[in-house]
Each structure stands twice: as C-alpha cells, then as structure tokens.
Amino acid sequence: MGLRDAFQRVSQSPTNPHAAAAPRTFDVADLYRGPVSPADEQSAAPATPLDEKLRQAYFWIVNTAIISPHYDVEFNQGPPQSFVLGDVKSRLTLPSAQSYSSYVLLPLLTFATRRKCLFVGGPGRGKTASAILMGVLSGASVRDVRRAMQHGHPQMTVADLLGNPLPADLVSAQRIEDIRISWRSWLGMRVKIIDEYNRIPTRTQSALLTVMGDNYAEILNHIYECPDSAWFLTANDEQGGGTYQVIEALRDRIDVIVQALAFNPRFLSELLVRIEQSVRPEEVVPRQIIFTEAEVDRLQGEIHGVPLPPEVRRRLEFFASQFEFFEGAAEQFEYKTKDTARLAGVEWAGLTAQDTGRDRLKDLGCQTRNGLSVRVLMTLLVYAKALAYFRGNRIVELDDVRQILPFVLRDKLVPDSDAPFFDAPGNAKYRVDRVGWLRQMFDLSCAEYDRLNLDAEDPVAALAAEFRQGLDGVSRTDARARLVKIERLIAEWSKGRKLYGNLYDDLLSLKYMHQRYTNYLRWLETQ
Numbered sequence: 001m002g003l004r005d006a007f008q009r010v011s012q013s014p015t016n017p018h019a020a021a022a023p024r025t026f027d028v029a030d031l032y033r034g035p036v037s038p039a040d041e042q043s044a045a046p047a048t049p050l051d052e053k054l055r056q057a058y059f060w061i062v063n064t065a066i067i068s069p070h071y072d073v074e075f076n077q078g079p080p081q082s083f084v085l086g087d088v089k090s091r092l093t094l095p096s097a098q099s100y101s102s103y104v105l106l107p108l109l110t111f112a113t114r115r116k117c118l119f120v121g122g123p124g125r126g127k128t129a130s131a132i133l134m135g136v137l138s139g140a141s142v143r144d145v146r147r148a149m150q151h152g153h154p155q156m157t158v159a160d161l162l163g164n165p166l167p168a169d170l171v172s173a174q175r176i177e178d179i180r181i182s183w184r185s186w187l188g189m190r191v192k193i194i195d196e197y198n199r200i201p202t203r204t205q206s207a208l209l210t211v212m213g214d215n216y217a218e219i220l221n222h223i224y225e226c227p228d229s230a231w232f233l234t235a236n237d238e239q240g241g242g243t244y245q246v247i248e249a250l251r252d253r254i255d256v257i258v259q260a261l262a263f264n265p266r267f268l269s270e271l272l273v274r275i276e277q278s279v280r281p282e283e284v285v286p287r288q289i290i291f292t293e294a295e296v297d298r299l300q301g302e303i304h305g306v307p308l309p310p311e312v313r314r315r316l317e318f319f320a321s322q323f324e325f326f327e328g329a330a331e332q333f334e335y336k337t338k339d340t341a342r343l344a345g346v347e348w349a350g351l352t353a354q355d356t357g358r359d360r361l362k363d364l365g366c367q368t369r370n371g372l373s374v375r376v377l378m379t380l381l382v383y384a385k386a387l388a389y390f391r392g393n394r395i396v397e398l399d400d401v402r403q404i405l406p407f408v409l410r411d412k413l414v415p416d417s418d419a420p421f422f423d424a425p426g427n428a429k430y431r432v433d434r435v436g437w438l439r440q441m442f443d444l445s446c447a448e449y450d451r452l453n454l455d456a457e458d459p460v461a462a463l464a465a466e467f468r469q470g471l472d473g474v475s476r477t478d479a480r481a482r483l484v485k486i487e488r489l490i491a492e493w494s495k496g497r498k499l500y501g502n503l504y505d506d507l508l509s510l511k512y513m514h515q516r517y518t519n520y521l522r523w524l525e526t527q
Contacts, residue, residue, distance in 0.1 A: 009064075010286050015055040016098055016392050048288070050299045051389055054112055057137060057289040058390070062104045065281035066130055067270050070261045072435075073100040073403045075391075098391075106258040106407055107134055107232065109386040111191070112299050115379065116212065116231035116253060118197075118411075121260030123236060128195055129282065130260075131232035135191040136285045138230075139292060145193070145282075148186035152199035154243045158207045161200075162187070162217045162224075181222045187211070190229050190293065197233045197250075199243040209250045255379045257410045259435075306385040308396040311455060316380070316401055318454065318502055319445040322364040323413065324371025325501035328354045334508065338370050349418065358498045361420045364441050365501045369414040380408045398446075406438035413438065459489055460506045467513050471520050479517050479524070486514045 048056070062068055074080070074095040081094040110117035111134050119127035128149075135145035150161065163183040173179045186192060194200075200208065211217050212231060217224040233254065273279070291299070328351060329340040341351055348369060360366040383404045388396040415422070415430075415437065422431050430437035454461075463485060471479075490510055493503065 010056050010060055010288050015052065015059055050295060050302060051392055053289060053291070053295075054108060054299070054390055055392075058100070058104055058108050060286060060289055061108070061133060062101050065133055065285075066104055066126060067263065067267045068101040068103045068261070069264055069267065070101050070103065071095065071099045072261075073102050073105055075099050075399055075403070102258055102407060103130070103260060105387075105390070106256050107131070109383060109390060110134075110232070110256060111137060111230045112296070112390075113303055113382050113386050114228050114230045114296070114300060115255040115382065116233070118254045118257045119232065119234045119260060120237060120257060125260035125263070127234040127260050128193075131191075131193045131195075131234065132282050133285070134230060134232055135189070135193060136282050137290055138190045138296070139290055140189065140191065142280075142282050144189075145191070148189050149193040149195055150186060152194065152196040152243075154199060154201065156200050156204050158204050158219075161204055161207055162211075162219055165220055176220055177222075179220055179222070181219050181224070183217065183224050187217055187224055187226050190227060190296070192229045192231050194231070194233045196235060198235045198237075198246050202244055202247060205244070205247050205250050209247065209253065212250070212253045251411060252373070252375070254411065256383065256407045258407060303382070303386045303389045306389050306394075306396060308381065308385065312396055312398050312401060314454065314458075314461070315398060315446055315449055318449045319442055320372050320377060321505040322441075322445060322501040323368050325365055325499070325504040326351070327358075327499055333511075336504065338368075342370065348416070352416070352418070358500065361424065363500055364445060367416060367419045367421050367437075367441065369416050370412075372409070372412065376408065376412045380405060383408055402439065402442055405442055406435040409438050410434050460509055463489075463513060464509065467516070471516070474520070476521060476524050479521050483514060483517050483521075486510050486517075 074093060075097040076095055077097040080096045083092045083094075084090070085092060107117050107119075107130055109115075119130060121127055132142065132145050132149070135148075136142055140148075161184065163181050166180045166182055169179040194208070197205075197208075207217070211226060215226045215228070217226065274281075324337050324339070326338045326341050327336055329338065329344075330336050341348070352366075358366075380401070384396050384401045387400045387404050391400070393400070415434075417431055421427055430440065449455075463482070466482065490507065493507070497503065
C-alpha cells in the first residue's frame, strides 16, 4: 500500500457498533412489486447511513489528518478507571466508552448543523488547517477553499469583504438600481472561513455580522442571498482581543468555541512523514467521506429529528433558570434580572454587595454576571441533538447535554471572579478553566434537582401540563379552581423562602398561567 493510499484509508464500518436493526417483516405488497432487475438491485444497495459517514469522517480526521490525541469529551459505560497524580492531585480518567476529541468533534457537528464555530489557540496549532478540511468535506476543492477564505487585516474594507460596484456602471448609471455589483465568490460557499476575525475593522465587522446573522449581503441597495452555510472563524484568543475589539453582537453569533490544545511531541514522527513525503491531509481527503449538498440537507434534518426526552429537558430548564435572576435590580418582579442591572450601567460590585442573605456559595446564579439568551438555548438544543445523532443514539441523553454544554456556553456565561465559589478550597482553577467550570455548574445543578426530587414533586409542571391541554371546554368552576391552586402555591412559597433563580422563573410561569385563566374567565362572563 502506497503512502497516499494509507492516508486515504477510511475506518471500517461500523465505527460505533450498536444493536442491529430489527429484521424486515414480510409485507403483502411485496407480492405485487414484480421482478427486480440486476440494475435495480445495484441501485437499491444500501448507502452508508449519514451518521456513520459522519463518524467515518471524524475518525479519518482524528487518526490521519489532525493530530489531536486529546479525548476530552468523555463517555462511560460503567465506572471508568481513574488515577490521581502530582502534588495538586490531578485526576486522569480513562473513559470506559467511546470518547472524542473536541477539537475535531465540534467542527464536524458545526459542519453537520450549519452553525458557527470559533477556533481559538496560539499561532501554528492547526486552526486554519482544520477549517480548510471542513471546506473540503463539503465537496469544494482545496484550491477553491483557500481562495474563498477571508483573512482579517486592519485595512479590510466592506468592499474587500463583500464586493464592488462595477466602475463603468458608476459612471453611466442613471439610477442606483442600474449599478451592477461584482460580489465576492466566498459568499456562495457552503463552508465559510474567516481567518483571524478579530483583526477586521469595526465597520467591516458590522457588514460581516449581517452576512453571519441574516444570511445576506448588501451593497448600494443590492442584495445577495447567501446559501445556508457552516462558518469557521479563527482567533488567537477568545476574549475578542486583536487589532480591533470584536463587537458584542458578532461574538454572540458564534455558536461554539473550541480550543486548539498543545501538540504532543510523542507524535512528531507523524509530522516527519508528511515532510518527507510532501503530503498535505487536505489534499488527500477520501471521497467516501465527502458530503454532497443534498446529503448535508438530509443530515441537518435527521439531526433536528432526534427526540429530546422531557426528563432531560427539565434538567436543562432547571440549569438555565439559575442565572438571570437578580433580586436587587428592580422593584417590579419581572425586571429583577441581571440584564436590567447591565442596562443601568451601575457598578457590579456595588449591586452584589446589596445581596439579601442568600447562600452565595450554594447559589449558582452568584457565579455569573449574566443569564442565557434564547439564541444560546436553541444552539444548545441543536448541538445536543447533533452529538446524540453522531453517537448513533435514538434520543438525546443527559450525558450529551453535559458534554456539549461547556463548548456552547464558554463565551456566553460570564463568570463573576469575585464570587465566593471561586475562593472555596480547590475552586481557584475554575477562574481559568471555563470548560471545567461550566461542567461543574451543570453537575451541581443536577445534584440540586435530585435533592429537590423534581422528577416526582414538581407542582408547577403539573399545573403547566393541565394548562397545555387548552382552555376549550373549561368551565367557570374549573377555571376558578385552577386559579385557587396557583394562588395557594404562591402563598405557600412566600412563607420565609429565599428567592433563587429557579423559584423566580417558576413564579413568573405561575403568574403567566394565572393571567391566562383570569382573561379566560372574563371572556366567559361576556358570553
């Protein structure tokens, strides 16, 4: 086998064995299908399932193209082997189930879901090379991917990014609509790459935001509609630094952040082979793992169709409810949020000093300066479904949420470094380790969820289930009875309880249902 053949070898199927599908049962309609020609048999040969093809792409990249022996997305079937090493008791865990490198997995899931991924890490760690590989997986040639890649630099103009009006039209056109635009070819790519996006001037960033957020470009009232695309951006750090500060709205459009971890010198022999044989991985991508446009469309649809069970959703709801509540931000109940405090521009330390006596070490909301937006929560749901699909699972499991959550929230939840949690013994490392901190918070949230026994004792969930059945046919007596239930529950909670984020959101839900029943009763009285 030649060297190029070795580089193009794809993992044997299945890459992640699961129980075999149930055998096909006899269908009486088969009697009426008629004879099958050999050509039909060949065309009906089962193609590789798209989730398997995605895993084949992952294993080819992680074992051949990108040298990333960092299996930081860990899954277990049974207790894993664990070892403690060093003076500070560093823990090394050997997962007992198939685990993955986030540096390869997250970009692949971004490719499959057509979302936006930011690579961060020092120069020369393979960020741009990884992004180019994603472009090649979409079916584009290496040459086209390289030419279409946008390189951020301090003099980059909107015209450099989007295109230019034709000079002849600028001279001769009588109306602005008559001016034709020479659009940049990268706008039509299915994989878009922005290298060093934090070196782009602020005005040009605003034009980039329109393309990223709304999927169109605009010059002189002319619109270019961009196709659905996966986006890959690179930066040397995730804090928005660089030649220009990244505008907040542009950073908010990024769905996941993945860090390029340090190269392990034990794999230097792999680099040596590439030098001696003049092999570039992006130029030898096997055809079996390249996706057509139709396949990516199907891939996205299949991912969106993966069910997320109610019990997993409830734990995610409970986690998300911890962060937005800020009791001292306002008088009216609805405005008691961290966003209210942010918009007021008041010094954060002064606000936190007015705390009402809650357990600031226990309260997860005290660890952050903000809450979670709708966009972030939707992104988290999509990536949890994508990870479950990639693993070959029929439904989203709690572990899928736990493993993907830190990469989605890494730049979205801002830690309050002065919070008591970070001063507790053993927690100082979480000021630096964002991934570990977010995963720890999710674990603490799940532990609190279990302590409250919310799977079995959740009165708000029971009232909401009753409400979701609709109001059609509900009598005045039943509506009043439901109002009384809500009022009694709120009265019970008001007896000496401290307010925490999850309770705050539950109270707002109860107020919402109370108002709907009140309006319904008023309507009944007019009939």
